[in-house]
Amino acid sequence: MYPLKTRNALEKKIPLIAPSLLAANFLEIGKDVEMINASHADWLHLDVMDGRFVPNISFGLPVISAVTKVSKKVNDVHLMIEEPEKYAEAFAKAGADYLTVHIEACRHLHRNIQQIKGLGMKAGVALNPHTPVSELENIIADVDLVLIMSVNPGFGGQHFIEQTYIKLRQVREMIRRTGSSALIEVDGGITTQNAALVVEAGADVLVAGNTVFSSPDPAATIRELRQPVTVIMP
Numbered sequence: 001m002y003p004l005k006t007r008n009a010l011e012k013k014i015p016l017i018a019p020s021l022l023a024a025n026f027l028e029i030g031k032d033v034e035m036i037n038a039s040h041a042d043w044l045h046l047d048v049m050d051g052r053f054v055p056n057i058s059f060g061l062p063v064i065s066a067v068t069k070v071s072k073k074v075n076d077v078h079l080m081i082e083e084p085e086k087y088a089e090a091f092a093k094a095g096a097d098y099l100t101v102h103i104e105a106c107r108h109l110h111r112n113i114q115q116i117k118g119l120g121m122k123a124g125v126a127l128n129p130h131t132p133v134s135e136l137e138n139i140i141a142d143v144d145l146v147l148i149m150s151v152n153p154g155f156g157g158q159h160f161i162e163q164t165y166i167k168l169r170q171v172r173e174m175i176r177r178t179g180s181s182a183l184i185e186v187d188g189g190i191t192t193q194n195a196a197l198v199v200e201a202g203a204d205v206l207v208a209g210n211t212v213f214s215s216p217d218p219a220a221t222i223r224e225l226r227q228p229v230t231v232i233m234p
Contacts, residue, residue, distance in 0.1 A: 012228040015195070016205040018043035018076050018185070019222065021067065022058055023209030029063075032213065033070055039219040040226050043074040043098075045187070045207045048091075050081040053105050054153045061087070061094050068095025076205075078126065078187070080153050081105065085112055092119040100124030100147050100185075103135055113142050124185070128153060129161050133170040140180045145205075146171055150198075151188030160189030165201045172202030192224050199229040 019041050024032040036044055046064055051057040068075045077096040081087070084101040085108075091099055099121045106112045109125065116123040124145030127135065129152055136146060148167055151158035164186065171184055185205035186198050195206055208225055215221040 010230055011233045013199055013204075013231045013233075014226060014228045015199045015203060016042040016183075017222050017226050018045040018074075018205055018207045019212045019218075020045040020047060020187070020207050020209035022047045023213040025213070029067070030070070033067055035218055036222075037070075037072040039222045041073055041222050042226075043076040043205065044071050045209075046075060046077045046096075048077060048079050048081060049153075052082045053102065054080045061090055064091065064096070065094040071095075074098065076100070076185075076207075078124075078147065079105075080126075085115055088112075088115050088121075089119055092121055096121055098122040098124050098145055100126050100145060102126045102128065102153075103131060103139075104128055109139055110142065113139065126187075127167075129163070133167055133174065136171065136174060140174055140178050140182060143180075143182050145183050145185055146175075147185045147187055148203075149188055150186050150190070153188075158189055160191070160194055165197065168198065168202035190225070192221065195225050196227070196229045200231050 019036050047058050049056045049058040074097045075095050076098045077091055078100045082105055099116045101112050103109060103125050113123045122144040124147055125143050126147035128149050150160050150164040175182055183204040184202050186203045187207035190206050190208045191211050206225055212218045212221050
């Protein structure tokens with residue numbers, strides 16, 4: 001039996017903000033990393049795409065290695081790739097603090113999670129919009145992070161999928177019921193208009209790409225996203 005928690009109260013929750021480097025200016029990537037270092041951002045989100053699992057290719061190990069050497073934030077690496085187990089050790093050496101793999105890409109997910117942890121990283125599992133939360137049932141107690149995709153992965157600038165609010169509440173309830181310590185991260189379509197609603201629904205970490213890097217004042221936008229939100233804590 002899983003332990004049940006009975007506390008229920010209104011609390012102020014400050015989300016962790018993870019700007020996504022995929023939306024940065026790649027001609028001035030060093031300057032953008034320094035901006036994030038000097039900002040109130042908590043994590044730096046690094047999306048890796050292989051052109052197989054998703055219909056796009058982003059950056060890989062050389063960029064991750066270079067960026068993590070100068071990043072002062074938690075390095076949150078999100079693998080949107082097939083066969084992630086082949087590269088986990090390389091990403092550990094490149095400086096990943098969190099390494100997240102997709103449940104849809106892993107035939108042996110528990111083995112993948114144990115591999116990541118064995119390499120000294122925090123282990124995350126990501127779900128695409130069409131994947132039901134029930135798929136997490138047998139792994140939720142083993143992961144450090146659940147990443148809910150609120151857009152279809154592969155490209156930035158997409159609109160937030162409203163069904164995500166329901167999935168967030170479902171994951172939050174599963175975490176409460178199982179006693180898991182996993183954080184809930186949301187990636188895709190996060191704006192200053194919907195951030196509070198996303199946190200209220202259960203998110204702990206907000207990934208923001210275009211909202212931050214298209215802003216005339218990215219640091220101010222990060223501060224705005226990081227405002228405390230009143231939530232009901234189970």
